Amino acid sequence: MSDTFVALGAAVISASLPVAVLSGGFSSAVLGSILAARTVSSLSCLPLGGYVGDRFPRVPLMRIALALQVGAVGLLGVVVSDSDISRWIPVGAAVILGVADALFLPPAAALVPTLSRSHNLARINALLTALQSIARVLGPAIAGIMILAWGSLTVIYFGGICYGVALCSVLLLRLRSASDLACDVAQGDSNCNAKLAALGDDGGTRPQHGLRTWRALLPVSLLTLVFNVSVWGPYQILAPAQLSAASRVDCWPWVAAAYGLGSSVFGVLGMFRRSESRYSVKFMGICMLAWSAPAWVVASGGGSALILSIGSVVAGFASGYFRTRWSVYMQSVVPTQLLSRAVSGTTIIASVGLAVGSGGVPLMMQTVGLKRVLFYGILANCVACIVFNAWIFFRPDSDKSRDYVCAANRSE
Numbered sequence: 001m002s003d004t005f006v007a008l009g010a011a012v013i014s015a016s017l018p019v020a021v022l023s024g025g026f027s028s029a030v031l032g033s034i035l036a037a038r039t040v041s042s043l044s045c046l047p048l049g050g051y052v053g054d055r056f057p058r059v060p061l062m063r064i065a066l067a068l069q070v071g072a073v074g075l076l077g078v079v080v081s082d083s084d085i086s087r088w089i090p091v092g093a094a095v096i097l098g099v100a101d102a103l104f105l106p107p108a109a110a111l112v113p114t115l116s117r118s119h120n121l122a123r124i125n126a127l128l129t130a131l132q133s134i135a136r137v138l139g140p141a142i143a144g145i146m147i148l149a150w151g152s153l154t155v156i157y158f159g160g161i162c163y164g165v166a167l168c169s170v171l172l173l174r175l176r177s178a179s180d181l182a183c184d185v186a187q188g189d190s191n192c193n194a195k196l197a198a199l200g201d202d203g204g205t206r207p208q209h210g211l212r213t214w215r216a217l218l219p220v221s222l223l224t225l226v227f228n229v230s231v232w233g234p235y236q237i238l239a240p241a242q243l244s245a246a247s248r249v250d251c252w253p254w255v256a257a258a259y260g261l262g263s264s265v266f267g268v269l270g271m272f273r274r275s276e277s278r279y280s281v282k283f284m285g286i287c288m289l290a291w292s293a294p295a296w297v298v299a300s301g302g303g304s305a306l307i308l309s310i311g312s313v314v315a316g317f318a319s320g321y322f323r324t325r326w327s328v329y330m331q332s333v334v335p336t337q338l339l340s341r342a343v344s345g346t347t348i349i350a351s352v353g354l355a356v357g358s359g360g361v362p363l364m365m366q367t368v369g370l371k372r373v374l375f376y377g378i379l380a381n382c383v384a385c386i387v388f389n390a391w392i393f394f395r396p397d398s399d400k401s402r403d404y405v406c407a408a409n410r411s412e
Contacts, residue, residue, distance in 0.1 A: 009162030011139020041098030053340025130267020137260035233357015262316025
């Protein structure tokens, strides 16, 4: 529940903040500074979020992070309404919000396997994927309606309320889980100590198996990096540019909504899976090829907005599959004591790849042109997928990383 409302609050604020800042009398330079401050502070503090998420009880950290998010959003709502205030105050509020985002994500992701049984991980992650995708689709729509009805400041405060609801759900988490853990203790559950530590009833745990953990995560992390640099980052710049050249830029929100729809559909279908496949990581390379479907449409240069939307549905479905399986794989092969840092590390790799891919588009367009940027990117992604699948399928001990997982990761 907390993840869903955090995603909804983030989507609402992302859609309404530019309108609120510009309508409040601030310049576009101030808006750029606010957005950059949040992004940079979030990425730079993710390693800190991963470290403290593994060294200290996770639920109290999530409460602190959500309280910071509520306060930062409230401060943003106050300061952007007065253009006479120094520009550094809203920038500072954005920094606080970015730090809070970085402190919340790793502990929240690492808490999932400690609150669920191992055979339910696939369905739980599919449910989270569906709810977060729906929130990201509904957020801009809600923001647009509320801006027309009550103004952009009201929408920002609504985003703060979403964070507040998430905080309330986390405040109730220990009360709801402590009784369950008491039953597990009576039944001799070997995972109880790790769960109690995550919920704040233990002094924390010591990390172990760090090198072997990163070796297990490196292939998929590199595959994600190549995909974001070569395909997904350029696509998010070049697809709107192509629609604009065809005087159909107004269709871009529908294309983005189609992507969220595909991800939500997979999440709903994934909840009905009977069990998680042991070798599902092997299909992640194939999944990346489907994820690049709309980039193929843009690279061809002849696709309409409808075809691009259909490709986005396919990409959204593939992304839902990938994220769900990637989460299950990490939660299966990474010891509980290292999971927060694993989440922060893989998130940084993906985010840096996306930033490099998006930021390098202007230079690449001047060198090879719009269509060839994505053509070469898709070609590089295909090569990476082939190499990844060859490594996974033909490496004899490709799945032996599960063997060293400590018993604390399993609940039965």
